[in-house]
Amino acid sequence: MGSQSLVADIGPENYRFLQEHIYAQVGIVLDDTKQYLFQSRLAPIVKQLSLGSVNELCAFLHAKYDPAIGQQVVEAMTTNETYFFRDPAHYEAIRTTLLPRLKEERRETRKMRFWSAAASTGQEAYSLAMLLLEEGFKDWNIDIFGTDFSSKVLERARTATYQQIEVNRGLPAAILIKYFRRAGLEWQLNEAARRMARFETLDLRKSMRTLGPFDLVFCRNVMIYFDNETKRKIMKELHSTLFRGGWLLLGGAETAFGLDDLFERTTVGNVTVYVAR
Numbered sequence: 001m002g003s004q005s006l007v008a009d010i011g012p013e014n015y016r017f018l019q020e021h022i023y024a025q026v027g028i029v030l031d032d033t034k035q036y037l038f039q040s041r042l043a044p045i046v047k048q049l050s051l052g053s054v055n056e057l058c059a060f061l062h063a064k065y066d067p068a069i070g071q072q073v074v075e076a077m078t079t080n081e082t083y084f085f086r087d088p089a090h091y092e093a094i095r096t097t098l099l100p101r102l103k104e105e106r107r108e109t110r111k112m113r114f115w116s117a118a119a120s121t122g123q124e125a126y127s128l129a130m131l132l133l134e135e136g137f138k139d140w141n142i143d144i145f146g147t148d149f150s151s152k153v154l155e156r157a158r159t160a161t162y163q164q165i166e167v168n169r170g171l172p173a174a175i176l177i178k179y180f181r182r183a184g185l186e187w188q189l190n191e192a193a194r195r196m197a198r199f200e201t202l203d204l205r206k207s208m209r210t211l212g213p214f215d216l217v218f219c220r221n222v223m224i225y226f227d228n229e230t231k232r233k234i235m236k237e238l239h240s241t242l243f244r245g246g247w248l249l250l251g252g253a254e255t256a257f258g259l260d261d262l263f264e265r266t267t268v269g270n271v272t273v274y275v276a277r
């Protein structure tokens with residue numbers, strides 16, 4: 001048998017079916033080089049249904065489409081990787097530049113609104129909550145809205161409970177001790193930080209015009225999965241949710257697509273900030 005794979009290749013028609021299904025459901029483009037990714041991520045669903053291969057899973061979905069299994073396939077194929085204080089320079093830019101400005105501008109209302117637009121399991125939203133507590137905004141009216149396509153990751157975000165390996169990523173020890181308590185083998189975020197954030201499912205391709213206005217929108221490490229048309233459409237919608245002067249922060253590999261009429265691109269420290277016009 002040598003080095004030959006034991007797993008049957010996904011046939012071209014089935015491969016196309018999976019690509020189209022995922023694109024239709026969530027907008028993610030998976031190119032023709034993802035055999036291994038499909039195989040490894042769909043294996044648990046194949047097993048759960050007592051099937052023999054991804055080809056059989058496709059036949060199963062063709063025979064009688066089951067939306068719950070369809071959703072499971074999509075969720076298995078989305079990347080949910082996240083961690084606390086990811087891109088620390090973003091939080092530093094918020095701390096040194098955005099928060100002092102808002103503190104001054106909002107001294108009457110003491111109100112601020114933030115959005116983590118691809119929140120995954122909540123680390124982005126809660127990092128911001130802890131930053132705001134550290135910076136003395138405890139008594140302010142803070143709303144951190146976290147959304148994601150996947151209800152599965154948001155269920156975890158709502159528990160605000162993380163495994164050791166997750167708190168080891170990005171969270172300084174002093175902050176861990178200050179804001180978390182041990183809950184069995186896991187760590188639970190304290191109530192003060194938790195109640196600043198709320199989570200709801202939302203597909204970024206849907207209209208967002210009623211969600212804002214926000215002072216800051218994180219939309220990080222999700223645009224890379226979309227095609228150009230989807231990206232442009234989402235950027236326009238994101239703009240509509242921001243206060244004029246509000247900040248949009250994208251992931252390291254993402255850009256605002258030359259939408260210069262909507263956003264002014266500035267640099268804070270070494271961070272690119274898209275400021276809503």
Ligand SMILES: C[S@@+](CC[C@H](N)C(=O)[O-])C[C@H]1O[C@@H](n2cnc3c(N)ncnc32)[C@H](O)[C@@H]1O
Nearest residue numbers: 026079080081082118120149203204220221222
């Ligand atoms: C890699 S995570 C990024 C998490 C976080 N923003 C960060 O940078 O650490 C990408 C998230 O985007 C979500 N996602 C993918 N497509 C989406 C869509 N069409 N609408 C909303 N969320 C989507 C996925 O479910 C996943 O949780």
